[in-house]
Amino acid sequence: MKTVADFNAAISRRQFFRKNGTGLGAASLATLLPGTLSGLANSTVPATVKKVAPKARRVIYLSMLGAPSQLDLFDYKPKLKDRFAEDLSGYLKEQGQRLTGMTSGQAKFPLAPSVFKFKQHGKSGAWISELLPHTAKMADDIAIIKSMNTEAINHEPANQLCYTGTQQNGKPSLGSWLAYGLGSQNEDLPNFVVLHAQHTGPGNVQAISSRLWGSGFLPGKFAGVAFRPKGDPVLYLRDAPGIDRDLRRNMLDSLNTLNQKSYDSVGDPEIQTRMQQYEMAFRMQASVPELSDLSSESEQIHKMYGPQSKTPGSFASSCILARRMMERGVQFVQIFHRGWDQHGNLPANIKPQCDDIDQPCWALVQDLKQRGLLEDTLVIWGGEFGRTVYSQGQLSETNYGRDHHPRAFSMWMAGGGVKGGQVYGETDDFGYNITADPVHISDLHTTILHQLGIDHHKLTFKYQGLDQKLTGVNPTRVISEILG
Numbered sequence: 001m002k003t004v005a006d007f008n009a010a011i012s013r014r015q016f017f018r019k020n021g022t023g024l025g026a027a028s029l030a031t032l033l034p035g036t037l038s039g040l041a042n043s044t045v046p047a048t049v050k051k052v053a054p055k056a057r058r059v060i061y062l063s064m065l066g067a068p069s070q071l072d073l074f075d076y077k078p079k080l081k082d083r084f085a086e087d088l089s090g091y092l093k094e095q096g097q098r099l100t101g102m103t104s105g106q107a108k109f110p111l112a113p114s115v116f117k118f119k120q121h122g123k124s125g126a127w128i129s130e131l132l133p134h135t136a137k138m139a140d141d142i143a144i145i146k147s148m149n150t151e152a153i154n155h156e157p158a159n160q161l162c163y164t165g166t167q168q169n170g171k172p173s174l175g176s177w178l179a180y181g182l183g184s185q186n187e188d189l190p191n192f193v194v195l196h197a198q199h200t201g202p203g204n205v206q207a208i209s210s211r212l213w214g215s216g217f218l219p220g221k222f223a224g225v226a227f228r229p230k231g232d233p234v235l236y237l238r239d240a241p242g243i244d245r246d247l248r249r250n251m252l253d254s255l256n257t258l259n260q261k262s263y264d265s266v267g268d269p270e271i272q273t274r275m276q277q278y279e280m281a282f283r284m285q286a287s288v289p290e291l292s293d294l295s296s297e298s299e300q301i302h303k304m305y306g307p308q309s310k311t312p313g314s315f316a317s318s319c320i321l322a323r324r325m326m327e328r329g330v331q332f333v334q335i336f337h338r339g340w341d342q343h344g345n346l347p348a349n350i351k352p353q354c355d356d357i358d359q360p361c362w363a364l365v366q367d368l369k370q371r372g373l374l375e376d377t378l379v380i381w382g383g384e385f386g387r388t389v390y391s392q393g394q395l396s397e398t399n400y401g402r403d404h405h406p407r408a409f410s411m412w413m414a415g416g417g418v419k420g421g422q423v424y425g426e427t428d429d430f431g432y433n434i435t436a437d438p439v440h441i442s443d444l445h446t447t448i449l450h451q452l453g454i455d456h457h458k459l460t461f462k463y464q465g466l467d468q469k470l471t472g473v474n475p476t477r478v479i480s481e482i483l484g
Contacts, residue, residue, distance in 0.1 A: 054451065054453030062337070148382065152406060195334070
């Protein structure tokens with residue numbers, strides 16, 4: 001009969017080579033020390049990933065989950081008004097359109113022009129919808145990409161492709177790859193933080209999971225840390241009554257000693273991850289309450305971000321929190337805002353969604369700019385795919401819905417070396433196919449890495465016998481045309 005000691009001694013082949021190949025025995029706790037005390041603090045960062053001088057040092061990704069309608073926000077098609085309700089069945093058949101189960105049974109596919117007014121703004125003359133008046137004011141700060149495209153036509157695989165680089169489960173998220181490739185600039189806060197902003201629109205709310213910010217096969221310490229929208233940002237942040245900081249420190253040191261013995265016996269790298277998480281949690285107990293306390297922000301700042309800026313968990317307060325994280329050395333912040341899945345009643349449902357995000361997005365860019373942070377902070381706005389030009393369900397002159405459309409959609413970027421005041425890419429008269437300068441989601445990932453000074457070919461991690469990459473094996477390119 002095998003004993004516990006026998007079980008502990010039976011390390012896996014992978015653990016054996018990892019333990020002996022990385023020489024972590026004596027230095028296993030080095031990553032727990034402040035960078036100024038240990039030259040090994042960032043020893044996990046690949047030494048060969050850097051290729052160019054970085055234009056950006058940090059990223060804020062504003063994720064509009066559910067897919068905003070590009071036809072009602074950025075991709076203006078005025079000629080469609082004269083073709084209202086025209087049946088596109090023949091056109092879709094010619095295009096080989098892949099339909100979702102939600103519209104595949106429709107007898108007709110009536111064309112639905114946007115009911116919203118558009119105006120040109122900024123030096124580029126960008127057409128921007130009346131739904132986004134504050135975004136229109138910063139037309140010269142942003143680069144609008146109208147030619148985004150993806151293969152995925154349903155939300156879950158599209159989100160996984162958008163935020164992990166693949167439609168398959170189990171892969172690291174974009175933020176985790178960056179945490180792995182860049183190392184940490186802050187010993188007291190996570191390098192990758194996820195915020196879930198509340199939405200006010202009545203539209204469909206897509207379920208999401210931690211796969212979108214998980215570390216996949218990378219070490220667990222590179223996973224995103226999700227802050228709660230209300231109450232303590234992180235559960236169990238406060239010490240229990242009767243436990244002071246010195247006692248907590250002694251408890252943690254004792255626990256680390258036991259965990260170190262387990263690691264020495266078993267060699268499981270997840271034990272190290274657990275130890276690092278305990279240390280980070282201890283430091284966060286001091287740093288997070290100060291970070292999340294927005295009462296120190298001036299009234300002018302709250303006025304800039306809008307009436308919801310003092311409401312915990314709102315998109316506006318999340319944007320302020322993201323800026324505060326940028327100031328404190330957090331390198332990747334992702335704000336998820338759900339409710340953009342508007343298959344029906346789009347004109348009514350999209351307006352409160354835009355009201356949630358329009359002013360805060362503008363304020364965030366202006367706030368970063370006035371603090372000298374925008375030039376090396378990359379800001380990205382967008383969803384996982386676009387919406388169809390034809391209506392889902394019943395169509396009237398004032399109401400319609402739109403199904404999923406992966407062939408063409410719009411995003412915008414600002415800061416971090418992106419040249420503002422431009423519109424990149426074009427679509428056809430239906431906003432259906434891209435006619436100039438296509439940009440795949442993987443091209444976006446390649447560009448983000450490039451702006452951070454990372455060669456996407458060299459940012460790899462050995463897993464299942466392969467050098468895995470965020471951008472996969474298909475050819476990608478840097479969107480150099482939008483860069484300054």
